[in-house]
Amino acid sequence: MKTRLLTGLLSLLMPAMVMAGEYDLTVDRVKIDTGDFVKEGIGYNGASPGPVMRFKEGENVKINVTNNLDEMTSIHWHGLILPFDQDGVPGISFPGIKPGETFTYEFPIQQAGTYWFHSHSGFQEPDGAYGSIVIEPEGREPFRYDREYVVQLTDKHPHSGDRIMRNLKMMPDYYNREQQTVGEFFSDVSKNGLMNTVSDRMAWGGMRMMKADVEDIHGFTGLINGKGPSQNWTGIFEPGERIRLRFINSSAMTYFDIRIPGLDMTVVQADGNNVQPVSVDEFRIGVAETYDVIVRPKDEQAYTIFAESMGRSGYARATLAPEEGMEAAVPQLREPARLTMADMSGMAGMDHGSMAGMDHGDMNMSSSEGMGGMDHSSMEGMDHSNMKGMDHSNMEGMDHSGMSGMDHGSMAMGKKGGPSDPFYAKGSGLVPTAANGGKFLSYADLKAQDPLYELREPTREIELRLTGNMERYTWSINGVKYEDADPIRLKYGERVRFKFVNETMMTHPMHLHGMWSILDVGAGQWNPIKHTISVNPGTTVYMETEVDEPGQWAFHCHLSYHAAAGMFRKVIVEGGPESAQAKTDVLVEDGGEV
Amino acid sequence: MNASKLIVAAAAMSMSAATLAAGAHGGGHGASSGEPGKASEASRTITVEMYDNYYEPEEISVKPGETVRFVVENKGNLVHEFNVGTPDMHEAHQEEMMMMVEHGVIQGGKLNQDMMNMDMGNGKTMKHDDPNSVLLEPGQSKEVIWKFSDKGNIEFACNVPGHYQAGMYGDVNFE
Structure with a gap:
């Protein structure tokens, strides 16, 4: 009886014992070489980016973090669901990790997917203190791939984070090289007339903004897995394989528009959570977001992973190739987007009366109210403005009256000819378009693959x-x-x-x-x-x-x-x-x- | 979607009947997947379960010329397809399916039957009634009886946009 009880207890304990992983991380001063410049920074286990931490859903992890810096540090596990005192934010979750001290994090892994970790102290994260987390699910993945790579992006600047902040405080446009010039003023005058140009400039001045402020910080080198464009991080594949790319944007300030010329990308996960797969030609990754995509290169050739910054002030570049050393053409940076008056429609204290032609009525398209049960989200990607070449003459029999409840008026169809996306202001200058004219991912395309929560009314x-x-x-x-x-x-x-x-x-x-x-x-x-x-x-x-x-x-x-x-x-x-x-x-x- | 893609989609839609006819000739060029089979000739039944977004099983073995009765069950929460064909046929069919999504025929976990039967002109509809495939809502189950031709590169696949690309396909191995 007793033995049986003991065996029973042991077998109960066994899974927990097997599933408890212990990991060590040191926080170190490191050298970061971008190919354009070398600087001192902060990393983990002697390098920036730090290691890929691989966990398994259901595991209890124990992570010993040793601070080898001469200042306080911390690690935040970005996107992980865990007890708040393990979340790693000094002053909110814990006091932080003192120089020379080892702090042990302990928490259960209750999710799967692609995440990352970074320091939450000062500007250590922009200085290089970040790494990635890959969590294997308990069950099978709802998709298939033959190999996978983490593709972790950052915007490495030659200046330290402290110095950048000081400069920004002193002169907010310190790092903005895209400001409009006197020459541009005169070319706008000849295009739009003097009064329009002057009033446009005055409106912008009144908002305490500069028109080219798509990005605060220029002058960085985009890195992928720690490698600059000239160092060209390369992922190897065999033609015909499906490859899962786990994109993580660990930038301090930079959004990237990502494409792989010659390959469709099927987005299967966003921020660690599976989404209904959607194939795109290009997508924008915000700071701290992650997107997992599956690509299937069929040809024996190299493909460039090209990540242009949203403001087109820089880029990161990597390669997928059947062999090390192969490379494909690297595209040119496109023209920077310019904010329009629509992008500043949210500014308080502005004279909206002068903004004729703007329709605020459609601004809340992301809200479920007013969407009349129709699923607009699946239609946003349709750009009817490009359909001129299509011959509608054969479609006489198409009975649109049967499409009850469809309100074409409220659909984001780019009526004015420009691209549109319900998550950008109407008439926005920021709406991204795919370099090849194809599909650009919108937030509106993201649908949960397997919703975690029941739908209910918010309180x-x-x-x-x-x-x-x-x-x-x-x-x-x-x-x-x-x-x-x-x-x-x-x-x-x-x-x-x-x-x-x-x-x-x-x-x-x-x-x-x-x-x-x-x-x-x-x-x-x-x-x-x-x-x-x-x-x-x-x-x-x-x-x-x-x-x-x-x-x-x-x-x-x-x-x-x-x-x-x-x-x-x-x-x-x-x-x-x-x-x-x-x-x-x-x-x-x-x-x-x- | 750009204009040329749409035209291809429209062409593919009007072509699907022709593709099938070609398949029925059993050309043996590796481009055909077989032909509709008769229930009485089916040598066995294979149950294929569809989940979000994968099949169980993910590969099957058949003999050249064998007629198989597939019982296809959608156990997921999304609309899924079971379609027997070559990778090229699947690729062409994916354009049609994209159109069905854009026209609201496929909406996540629902099929809009009215929209499927809508006359698109020239008597064409977005009905999904080819004998090599079934398109099922969650909980639905249907049969496909298929006579495989000679050896070829055959897959069963779900061509709902994104699903095939994410890996919702299975291999047909010839014994």
């Missing part, structure tokens, strides 16, 4: 206006920067609808720690879950959160210098399991500065 709505003053380089939420703001208080068990209203000219990747962000793409139950939601200028975007993790969490813009300037909030989840509540109280008493 309340919280409006977060994304605010800032570019000329003083202050960034804030609802006009209040972090150090002056009260925390956002949520109740355990509620479902909150967040309304992001972007009143600035910049795109902000908003990252809520610890709990999923259910992005409203108008697909109801199929709305995808993400950890980072990109909010474009002049737009309103909704996300919902099931408040299912107790404790206190960070919620911020993931652009490093925006977060540091104050576009940051602490979120406190009240209630929930007692033990977690007690831990929060202790931490609040300790409370350090972020």
Whole structure:
């Protein structure tokens, strides 16, 4: 009897023992060589980027982090669902890791997919303190591939993060090389007339923004897996294989538009969560986002992975090839996008009366209201403006009257001839288009493959206006920067609808720690879950959160210098399991500065 | 989608009947997948379960000329297809399926029957009634009776946009 009980106990314990992995990370000063310049930075286990951490869903991990720096550090496991005191944000989850100290993180792995980790202290992350996380699911993947690669991007700048922040505070356009010139003023005058040009410029000045502010920071070298364009990171394949590429944008400030000329990319995962597969020619990856794509190169040739920065001020480049050393043509950078008056339509205090022709009525297309049960999201990719070559004469029998409930008027069809996407302001100058004229991924294409949460009505709505003053380089939420703001208080068990209203000219990747962000793409139950939601200028975007993790969490813009300037909030989840509540109280008493 | 792609899609749609006819001749050029079979000639039944987005099993073995009765069950939450053909046939069919999605015929987990039967002109519809395939909503089950031709590069595949590319296909191995 006793032996049996013992064996029983042992077999109960066994799986847990097998599934407990222990890992070591050191935080080190490292040299970073981009091919364009060499600089000192921060890395993990002696390199930047740090290692690929491979976990298995269901595993309990123990990660010993040793701080070899002469300053405090921390590691945040970006996108992982874990107890809040393991989340790695100094002053919110824990005090941080002192120089010379080893801190042991311990948490269960409750999810699968592609994620990453980075320091949440100062500007260590832009200085190189980041790595990737790959979690194998407990069951099978809902797709097939023969090999996989992590493709981790960053925007490596020759200046340190501290120095960049100082310069931005002193002169917000310090790193902006795309400013409009006097020559451009005169060419606009000859095109648009003097009065139009002057009033356009005055409107921009009144917003304390500069028209070319698609990006704050120019002058970086784009890296893929730590390699600059000339160093050309290469992934090997055999023709005919399916390859899973796990794209991670670990940039401080830079969005990238990614394409692989000659290959379709089938997007199967976003921010670690599987989405219904969608094949695209190109996609935009926001700062801190991840996208997994499957490609299938059939020919015995090299293919270039080309990642152009959204503002076209730089690029990252890598290669997929059957053999090391092969390479394909590297495309030229395209012309930079220019913000239009539509992109600043969210600015408060502007005279909207002078913006004739703008239709604010359609601004909330991402909201499920007003979408009359129709699934517009599947139609956004259709650009009817390109259909001129199609012969409709054979289609007389097509009875559009049967398409009840379809409102073509509200469809994003690019009526004015330009590209459109419901997640960009109408008439926006930022809407991306694929270099080959094909399909560019939109948030509207993202549908959950297997929804994690039941659809239910949110208990309340919280409006977060994304605010800032570019000329003083202050960034804030609802006009209040972090150090002056009260925390956002949520109740355990509620479902909150967040309304992001972007009143600035910049795109902000908003990252809520610890709990999923259910992005409203108008697909109801199929709305995808993400950890980072990109909010474009002049737009309103909704996300919902099931408040299912107790404790206190960070919620911020993931652009490093925006977060540091104050576009940051602490979120406190009240209630929930007692033990977690007690831990929060202790931490609040300790409370350090972020 | 650009104009040329759409024209190809439209052409492919009107061609699908012809493709099948060619298949029925059993050319043996490696380009045919076989022909519709008779239930009475089926040597066995193979059950194929469709999940989001993969098949179980992911490969089957048949003899050249064998007639197989497939019982196809959609156990996922999305619309899926079971289609027997060559990779080229699947690629052509994917254009048609893209059109069905763009016209709202396939909406995640639902098929819009009204839209499928809509007359597109010239008597063409977006009905999905080719004998080498079935298109099923979650929970549905249907049969395909197929007589395989000689050896060839045959796959069964789901051509709902993105699904094949993500790996929703199975290999047909000839014994």
